[in-house]
Amino acid sequence: MFLDAIKQFLRYSQKKSLWVFHVNTGSCNGCDIEILALFSSKYDAERFGIKLVGSPKHADILLVTGPVTTKSRDPLLRAYDMMPKPKAVVSVGVCSLSGGVFAKSYNVLGPVDNFIPVHVYVGGCSAHPNMILEGILRAAQILCEEEELWSF
Amino acid sequence: MFLGFSVGVLFLGALISALFYRINSPKFHGSLAFLTSAVALYFLNLTFFEFIKAGEFSWHLPLFRWIRDFINLDLIFKANGLNLFFALFGAYVSVGINLYAIKYMTHEKEGFGRFYAFIQLFIGSYLGLTLSENLFWSYVFFELTGLCSYQLIAFWYQSDLSSFSAKKAFLMTHIAGYGFLLGALVFTLSPDPKVYQDLILAGVLIAVLAKSVQWPLYTWIPYAMNAPTPVSALLHAACLVKCGVYLLFKFYLLLGGFPEFWKNLLIYLGMFSSLMGVLFALKQADVKKLLAYHTVSQIGYMVSGIGLGTSLGLASSLFHTLNHALFKGLLFLVAGILQQATHTRDLSLMGGLASKLPKTTVLYLIGAASISGIPGFNGFVSKWMFYQAAIEANHPLAAALGLFISTLTTLSFIKVLDTAFLGKLDEKNKQLSEKPFYLMITGGIILAIPCVVFGLFPQIAITFLINPALSLLNLREVNISFYQLPTVLIGALFILFLGLGILIYFTWLKPKEIIKETEVFKGGEDEPVFNPTADDFVADIENRLANFYKKADPDQYLLKICSFIEGLILKVYTTVKKLEQIWSKPC
Amino acid sequence: MEFLKDLFLYPGFLFGFVLGGLLEGFKRKLKARMQLRKGPPVTQPFYDLSKLLLKNITKPYRISSFTYLLIPFVPTAALLVGLLIMPYPFYQEKSSFSFDLILIFYLTELPLLSQIIFGYFSNSPYGMIGAARAGQMFFYYNGVFIMVITTLCLLEGPPYSFCLKSIAEAWDPLDVLIKILTIPFFVFSVLAKLKLNPFSIPDAEAEILKGPLTEASGVALALFKLNYLLELAIFGSLFAFFYLPVLKTSPTIGLILILLGAFFLFFIFALVENATARLRLSQFSALYLKFLIPLATLILVITWVFKNW
Amino acid sequence: MNRSQRFVLPIGPIHIALEEPIQLKLETEGNIVKNVQLKIGYVHRAIEFLLANRDFYQGIIVVERVCGICSHSHPTCFVQALEQIAGIEVPLRARYLRTLIGELERIHSHLLNTAIACEILGFKTLFVRCMNARENIKDLMEGITGHRGNYAFNTIGGVRKDLVEDEIHEVKKSLDSLEPEIFQLIETVLSNSTLISRTKGIGVLTYQDAVDLSVVGPVARASGVDLDLRKDVAMPGAAYEFLEFEKVIEKDGDVLSRIKVRLLEMIESFKIIKQILKDLPKGPILTKKFVPIPKGIGISRWEAPRGGLIYYCITDGTDIPYRVKIRAPSFVNIYALNRILINQDVADVTIISGSIDPCFSCMQR
Structure with missing residues (x-):
């Protein structure tokens, strides 16, 4: 009973504290600067406890922008592997959803969900900051609800 | 009686080693030295118990009777608080280091007889110096220690560097001899030493500067590091460099205190050379030289503590002398192990040794925590006594400098820990194993145990070792009940054990589920990691102080x-x- | 059982944790407000910490997991002891050390030392650079901090001693003047000690990510964060003890004064953080070595002369 | 000091200070960078290959996504090259509108760069203020073109969307409120002592080096090179020849002067925008007469926010270009890093590389 209450609180705190790690796998920069714009006064992602962190070992949510190119595949997989467990992936922008206009290029291997499991898709070219924010919050919902993401 | 034996057995051992120098076996000579020093320690302990029971007594050997009318040359060993204190820790440290040396010296090809003869001669003459009551014999023993130091530094006499260092050390420590001679002569020949005390103290001060490596005469000690490590540990950390401190105490006793001017001089000279020592230590990349400069800096605390003149000051000085012998000896032993394991003394070429030499790392951590004054180890207690004494004696600058030097000490030992023990393991050290060093580690453990014991229960050392010396010096006895707050102590232990329990649960009972091994994050690519060198660690300080280093x-x-x-x-x-x-x- | 209450409730864990967390949250909120943002809730540090407790650990290969967790844990214990030896109101009769300030000084060094060790231990290149930077900063700001605490120790007495209580009880006009003179030095050294903005050199996100903590994750990172919060609580209340008449009044008002002092200190920190860019290490060392350390030493000497006159 | 291996600090490809993937390997001694290795190619999406497989109108869409920041410069330059081949005369109003969006884009890009520089220096407040100002610009652009990022404003022979009188009024109003804010921002950036002490005298690119490395754009202008395509070159697609503005040139060539050049250029851009809004000529926005694009070669230049952008198009008479070569400004600027990063403090590496304002997705295409 008591333990359950603690568990509930911890899960709730997972929803309130979201540390985001951003990987660019070959995006055109459009989505990246929109992610940066999240931290301006207008969108102010910090009010939801969202923080951009520098090391994947601290991260809860992986933001991926851009189609996966040949050379950036390994860094993406490494970064995903390094994230500790309750983790979710948000793919931002139409290129990371499907490849976008670059889908037929020889150097683009495909969308992000060919390589790592993606929990939330945010469309748009480039995605609007509000939508990115919404995507991150949905990922937080998934993080605190889905049982298999929790190891204990 | 035992007093004489304890010195005599070492001289006997030295004689045996010298006579059987043809037996080219490190085991034989080493065991002999270990045995003689252990016997000497045993005798000293017997004396000590007797001293505690019965008070002061002395052992008299009449010599050169025909000259007595002119000058008294009898060999007198006296057991009082001060003498026994210095003799006891010297003997104790030498036991540990001799045990260590047995294994260490097996790397050499020859010269064991010479080496051990001089080692035993040194310990004997150090004990002689500390126990002797007659200043003439003190002088003889004092010069003998210098001679042994010369011979031992020049152990690899074929190498130019070694012989040069030996000459340098010999010349500089010889200056000390003249100072001592001056002081002793004036003291014995003048009818009222109080009148000439400035002259006496000037002589003694020179002796202290040169022998106890204070500014500006410390320059021989970095060179003396070209000696084998047991020599560095025994002579240049534990015993030889304490001769000067001992002389200060002896003359403090003989003169019954120092005048105000000399006190202030000693305080600030001690702190100044301490600061110089630690600043030079910061930039060293050679592990033994770094330790050597720390000897300069730590002895500064002792000299400064004597200068404070209060009972707490002298107690801190005495306690720090003891502690320094223990932890610096220990650190040198660790440095020797590192040197033999990696065949270099350059910190930049080591790295990641903690995974291969775990026991050595623990020893190092104990030594480093002690010297940098982490609470719970002996260095903290003596340093704390020093700060408290300094601020009580209205010398806040000395207290502040002492604290500052302590942080710098911490920094330089963190540097050694990081560059030598942590980081990435070097390719050529992959095959390293700790097995061959077990005997050496045992020698280190002998020195490490008192570090922890005196750190947690400093009352033991203070009641049995320091208070007798203080009462001899006509000072109030200090009484530290170090951890006087049961809440804090119990609380600390409680947290520690609770936390350790949780950690053990996390790491050993549940590792599969929650701990996962991955690569180090290097920006996503798999790049090789190189260790920053020891210079990189303090690059900015070196840059900032480059002018100072050049001029100072x-x-x-x-x-x-x-x-x-x-x-x-x-x-x-x-x-x-x-x-x-x-x-x-x-x- | 009395000690359990002391340890976990009032001056110990819970008090330090809550005070530190609120200070951090307050600072973040204030900074956000100054940047015309809404900012995270004040309780954000607690959410961060409790989330980290539940996360898994991803540690580098070939590293002992026990040591991985032990390195951040040791300073936690040390800081709790540090909280216990400070003469907080309602508690002070149990903590009459004559050298508590030195012990606090040494104990508050430990979190940084553990970070330096962790940086190298984790084999991360960013960690190593960050550790080296933290180590070099340690050299400079401690000089100032030591001078400040030694100056303050000269206030009450003679006999002088490194005692927090005697500083907190020194309220002569001359003492107040000297105390006011030392405030900027205290603020500067604590800013550097807590790695706040103009001196956030060891964990400069822009070049070396999180510095020594780059490889910390899960519980290890939570312990580091906890250490940080406890440090905030200790330095906040140190500020109150030094510069506010905490022990001169009744315990209740004293406690309120402690909280006020701590929050005021962090208000200053938020202002400074918002108006400055991060300095380079060489600029930092020039600032400290050329200005702050000599000035702090000068104040110490002047105080000494005044007191002996 | 002899050492077998230097310490190597890898920055990137995933790094919080870099928006885009690139790897800088810094070999350091102490705190000093002794050698730099650049590794690019993470964002290579084969744009030129894609362009050679699509027709011109599809090509404009692809070209717009070469880079998300200068997503107006690329299509304009591309379209300009095609117009040159086909000999299409662009209506004056379209030329003015292209210039308007181009200058707004310049302000937004320079604000973004200043914001990132502040972020790198740990100056969060200024970062937020710059981003706020940039949000206003973005809103303005959304109002004019219909999208925040990729505007889809250009087409062959003109622009897609006209600016009606009410819109001009609104734009003027928001610009009037925006201008003092940006002036204040510029003043804050140039008067903050910590920021200036961090940026002054580091990463110096001398005039000679700038000429030798043939850097372009603000980087060149900060080193004293008198190079601004808006003045130097006739742009048939733009209206710079009718507008009054000045080249912003600084002498020092350090990071501070690069930041200064960008900040002062924003003032010039405001001047240009005001002029455009004042005397926007009446007329059509798209040519009436449409000619198919014949076989030919077209080279067009455009002053993108980061410097001179060059498009080189070969057409073969079909509606698919034979070859399009893009020379992005960052592509030439990035090699200056090899020169100016040597012997700098490690702490300054990211701010120096940020001061080049490298757009890796332009560069690696």
């Missing part, structure tokens, strides 16, 4: 003075020669 090295000024004197003598010589020519010119 006293060696260059000493050389200038020497060449000036040389020029003077040359001038006198040529003038005399000219005069002679004029004289002897046939008219």
Whole structure:
């Protein structure tokens, strides 16, 4: 009973504290600067406890922008592997959803969900900051609800 | 009686080693030295128990009776608080280091007889110096220690560097001898030493500066590091460099206190050389030289503590002398292990050794925590006593400097820990194993145990070792109940054990589920990691203080003075020669 | 059982944790407000910490997991002891050390030392650079901090001693003047000690990510964060003890004064953080070595002369 | 000091200070960078290959996504090259509108760069203020073109969307409120002592080096090179020849002067925008007469926010270009890093590389 209450609180705190790690796998920069714009006064992602962190070992949510190119595949997989467990992936922008206009290029291997499991898709070219924010919050919902993401 | 034995057995051992120098076995000579020092320690302990029971007593050996009317040359060993204190820790440290040396010296090919003869001779003469009541014999023993140091530094006498270092050390410590001689002569010959105490103290001060490596005469000690490590540990960390401190205490006893001017001089000279030592230590990349400069800095605390003149100050000085012998000896032993394991003394070429030498790392951590004054180890207690004494004696600058130097000490030992023990393991050290070093580690453990024990229960050392010396010096006994707050102590232990329990649960009972091994994050690519060198660790400080380092090295000024004197003598010589020519010119 | 209450409730864990967390949250909120943002809730540090407790650990290969967790844990214990030896109101009769300030000084060094060790231990290149930077900063700001605490120790007495209580009880006009003189030095050294903005050199996100903590994750990172919060609580209340008449009044008002002092200190920190860019290490060392350390030493000497006159 | 291996600090490809993937390997001694290795190619999406497989109108869409920041410069330059081949005369109003969006884009890009520089220096407040100002610009652009990022404003022979009188009024109003804010921002950036002490005298690119490395754009202008395509070159697609503005040139060539050049250029851009809004000529926005694009070669230049952008198009008479070569400004600027990063403090590496304002997705295409 008591333990359950603690568990509930911890899960709730997972929803309130979201540390985001951003990987660019070959995006055109459009989505990246929109992610940066999240931290301006207008969108102010910090009010939801969202923080951009520098090391994947601290991260809860992986933001991926851009189609996966040949050379950036390994860094993406490494970064995903390094994230500790309750983790979710948000793919931002139409290129990371499907490849976008670059889908037929020889150097683009495909969308992000060919390589790592993606929990939330945010469309748009480039995605609007509000939508990115919404995507991150949905990922937080998934993080605190889905049982298999929790190891204990 | 036992007093004489304890010194005599070491001289006997030295004689045996010298006579059987042809037996080219490190085991034989090493065990002999270990045995003799252990026997000496045993005898000293017997004496100590007797001293505690019955109070002061002395052992008298009449010598050179025919000259007695002129000067008293009897060999007198006296067991009082001060003498026994210095003798006991010297003997204790030498036991540990001799045990260590048995294994260490097996790497050599020859010269075991020579080495151990001089080691035993050194321990004997150090004990003789500390126990002797007669100043003449003290002087003889004092010079003998210097001679042994010369011989031991020049152990690899074929190498130019070693012989040069030995000569340098010998010359500089010889200056100390003259200072001591001056002090002793004035003291014995003058009817009232109080009148000439300035002269006496000047002599003693020179002895202290040169022998106890204080500014500006410490320049021989970095060179002395070219000796084998047991020598560095025993002579240049534990015993030889304490001779000067011992002399200060002895003259404090003989003169019954120092005048105000000398006290202040000692405080600030001690703190100044301490600061110089630690600043030079910060930039060293050679592990033994770094330790050598720390010897300079730590002895500064002792000299400064004597200068404070209060009972807490002298107690801190005495306690720090003891502690320094223990932890610095230990650190040198660790440095020796590192040197033998990696065949280099350069910190930059080591790295990641903690995974291969875990026991050595623990020993190092104990030594480093002690010297940098982490609470719970002995260095903290003596340093704390020093700060408290300094601020009580209204010398806040000394207290502040002491604290500051302590943080710098911490920094330089963190540097050693990081660059040598942590980081990435070097390719050539992959095959390293700790097995061959077990005997050496045992020697280190002998020195490490008191570090922890005195850190947690400093009352033991203070009641049994320091208070007798203080009462001899006519000072109030100090009484530290160090951890007087049961809440804090119980709380600390409680947190520690609770936390350790949780950690063990996390790491050993549940590792599969929650701990996952991945690569190090290097920006996503798999790049090789190189260790930053020891210089990188303090690059900014080195840059910032580059001018200081260039100007503050006293060696260059000493050389200038020497060449000036040389020029003077040359001038006198040529003038005399000219005069002679004029004289002897046939008219 | 009395000690359990002391340890976990009032001056110990819970008090330090809550005070530190609120200070951090307050600072973040204030900074956000100054940047015309809404900012995270004040309780954000607690959410961060409790989330980290539940996360898994991803540690580098070939590293002992026990040591991985032990390195951040040791300073936690040390800081709790540090909280216990401070003369907080309602508790002070149990903590009459004559050298508590030195012990606090040494104990608050430990979190940084553990970070330096962790940086190298984790084999991360960013960690190593960050550790080296933290180590070099340690050299400079401690000089100032030591001078400040030694100056303050000269206030009450003679006999002088490194005692927090005697500083907190020194309220002569001359003492107040000297105390006011030392405030900027205290603020500067604590800013550097807590790695706040103009001196956030060891964990400069822009070049070396999180510095020594780059490889910390899960519980290890939570412990580091906890250490940080406890440090905030200790330095906040140190500020109150030094510069506010905490022990001169009744315990209740004293406690309120402690909280006020701590929050005021962090208000200053938020202002400074918002108006400055991060300095380079060489600029930092020039600032400290050329200005702050000599000035702090000068104040110490002047105080000494005044007191002996 | 002899050492077998230097310490190597890898920055990137995933790094919080870099928006885009690139790897800088810094070999350091102490705190000093002794050698730099650049590794690019993470964002290579084969744009030129894609362009050679699509027709011109599809190509404009692809070209717009070369880079998300200068997503107006690329299509304009591309379209300009095609117009040159086909000999299409662009209506004056379209030329003015292209210039308007181009200058707004310049302000937004320079604000973004200043914001990132502040972020790198740990100056969060200024970062937020710059981003706020940039948000206003973005809103303005959304109002004019219909999208925040990729505007889809250009087409062959003109622009897609006209600016009606009410819109001009609104734009003027928001610009009037925006201008003092940006002036204040510029003043804050140039008067903050910590920021200036961090940026002054580091990463110096001398005039000679700038000429030798043939850097372009603000980087060149900060080193004293008198190079601004808006003045130097006739742009048939733009209206710079009718507008009054000045080249912003600084002498020092350090990071501070690069930041200064960008900040002062924003003032010039405001001047240009005001002029455009004042005397926007009446007329059509798209040519009436449409000619198919014949076989030919077209080279067009455009002053993108980061410097001179060059498009080189070969057409073969079909509606698919034979070859399009893009020379992005960052592509030439990035090699200056090899020169100016040597012997700098490690702490300054990211701010120096940020001061070049490298757009890796332009560069690696």
